[in-house]
Amino acid sequence: MKTPVEKILEPGTHFMMGNEACALGAIVAGCRYFAFYPITPANEIAEHMSTLLPKVGGVYMQMEDEIASIASVIGSSWVGRKSMTATSGPGFSLMQENIGYAIMTETPCVIVDVQRCGPSTGTVSLPMQGDVYQARHGSHGEYETIALAPSSVKDTFLLTIEAFNLAEAYRTPVTVLSDALVGHLTESVEIPDPSTITIIERKRPKEPPEECRPFLSEDVAPMPIFGSGYRVHVTGSTHDERGFREVERPLFIDNVVRKICMKIQKHRNEIVKVETRYLEDADVALLAYGSVARSALYVVKRAREEGLKVGYARLITLWPFPDDAILDVARKVNKIMVLENNMGQIVNEVRRVVGCEAEVTFLPPRILGTIHEPSYTIKKLNEVYE
């Protein structure tokens, strides 16, 4: 007898779109609440979720705006559902206040931002990596957060599952930073047997309600679910370990900010992932993430055929920034060329981490909003290589 999820997704080779892979990854991860407001280029995620979720007992809700979408996602997470929303830049901007609320209240949830060209309405169906800092610092106040960047359709499937696992493990919102290229890309993808995929569930309290401390542990406090007898008090105001509002004494404010930051910082090395290739003998490393990494890898292979000793590093985790892994890359090469489809965002993090260990240069595509043309990148690579 097949489970509802097995009925939806057969393991094996599929030909599918990135946004569809995102929806399927979410279902496999256990997502059972999805709220959405229509926006290009994220719509296909909602179309698939609205079809699939009722088949597995899940809820699809189209809300009146993106503010309401993320709000209802957070509400649903507190009744125990793994919850997700998807959007693009303008909607991601609208969500920021409530993403801060999810961070403050330690609410697991997943936000998929299929990035398009901005600022403002911009161009709806061309890719740009303009939301990297928004994913890090978009909400007000001081906090740490997690963001992942898929480069392919299979990546989108796996990283959406990873996003849920990290959200559940660390009780925090996790952003999947896709873009119009990866989201609308259709390619063949090998879907693994769902039984081989690790799925993480949030820690629930075992202690009686009066002893429960459901907030503010660097090692992640247990999360009581509404209706389970814990009568938990959840607030976006500064609070103590029991969730009681405490907005006057600086010591409590200090405690909240430190704990929600340390919860991520302390576990940074368990969270971050970087893919590296061809670094053993490399003089120059191309560093990229998301859709740009596809073009970067192609260039690295071409350059190697031409005899250039070029390596490749792909950030899978953007936030928290993989400091140690990138410093390791810098120590292996003389120069790092950072490729991004923007005017330079993650390159600043690379420069911060690398210091004097390697020379860092930045290369946007010849025309922003398009892929890095390999011939153009190779020309620029040759200039750097000399």
Added chain:
Amino acid sequence: MSEAYHHPLMKYVRKGALRQPHCSGCGNGIIAQCMLRAIDELGLDMGKVAFVSGIGCSSWIPSPFFNADMLHTTHGRPLAFATGVKLGNPELRVVVFTGDGDGAAIGGNHLIHASRRNIEILTVLVNNRIYGMTGGQVAPTTPHGMKTSTTPYGNLEHPFDLSKLVEAAGASYVARWTAFHVKQLVSSIKKGLLKEGFAFIEVETPCPVQYGRYTGVKDPVESLLMLKRLSVPVSKARSMSEEELEGRIVIGEFVDRDVVGLTKAYSRLLAEVGA
């Protein structure tokens, strides 16, 4: 005299949450008690009621005072959060506390759409006609011409009739009372708690500190009695002209209908499509 006196509703109050943030003369304490009385009279299990509130004085009625699951959310958004709570677990009774700023200004769109969806949530909108917590700024419910801290020359705009708005948007139950009309309010809350659709109760409440600063009625008792004097039952209001109703508060039940609520409709969908 050795036996300590216990308020019969204390069992619904969260331990350690007795300190009240509301100003003296505020109607919020009355409304809190009306809610707890309604729950008590219905014999509901507070462990199966989830309260959701936004930002503003009214949001502190249940948070952290009521001993139940409590989501104290962002400004204007409690109905959007509550939508996820209710659809995520339809077994829970969901009650939203909001104010006129929270529910009608910044959160006005969510109020319209929650009403239209007819989702099984009871919303108590506490209307003090002003932004109390932030210092008496003009609200979308402030009477025309009134001076406030941000309308020093008088309010150019006209106030919302929130009950009419919610009725037009499709709610199943709509009523308006004042903090003076406690018996009617308890009875309305009981109906709203049991309603299988969107229930909306607007409560006009005295704010002697901020609203009273501008009306000159700063005395708590007098400001409560003023609400009584201004009130007109809906049955009587029907035969009154617009001029006669100017400045009056129409009280009573405006809507009480049975239409299938959203979570029930969704559960039917799940039964048809689902596993």
